[in-house]
Amino acid sequence: YEDVIRVPFIARYPGVVPAGQQSEALQTLVDLAPSFLSATGIDIPRPMTGVDQMPVWSGQAEQARDHIIVENHHEPTTVHVKTYVDDRYKLTVYYNRDYGELFDLKEDPGEINNLWNSAEHAELKADLVMKLLFAEMGKEPLWMPRTSGA
Known part of the structure; x- marks a missing residue:
């Protein structure tokens, strides 16, 4: 992609x-x-x-x-794919699926070698999944606007 x-x-x-x-x-x-x-x-x-x-x-x-998030919507209201990209890696998670993609963009710029199922890269995958989760949580404003009389 x-x-x-x-x-x-x-x-x-x-x-x-x-x-x-x-x-x-x-x-x-x-x-x-x-x-x-x-x-x-x-x-x-x-x-x-x-x-x-x-x-x-x-x-x-x-x-x-330090990262970007890419979304792909195959239907108007459903996110089908979320991709986390930083300066070296690209992690793609598919909605409701146990498969995904993990590429080292420095070593594999053509995205030929999917590291998703690699035992050697399991810790990296877990780290990037957490970064994706935190990035998604960080997109939501945490402050609550004050309402009149509150």
Whole structure:
């Protein structure tokens, strides 16, 4: 799925984004809104998902996030697949299935050798599954807005 996950993005902001700069930083579409707000000096609303990528685009940082989550919906209301990607690994979990995919993108960029069932990589798989779980839990805002009279 690398060809539909890792797609080019071009940013142009003269005087802020250096011309010709290239980056391998992890970014998602949900990062665009907070990044554009940041670029215009508007505060990013607290419950907004996504990460401000302006430090990456302006060349001040190599990464703004350490992972991305990719979802695939085969039906309008059902998540069929969740994929956790960091700078080295890609873990894909299928809804209600005991199989999945685990690839070492550094050693196997073509995603030929699925490590999901590898006993040697069981601890890595468990670690990445927990990272996926924590990432999903972290997407939910934890604060409760105050209501009048409360």
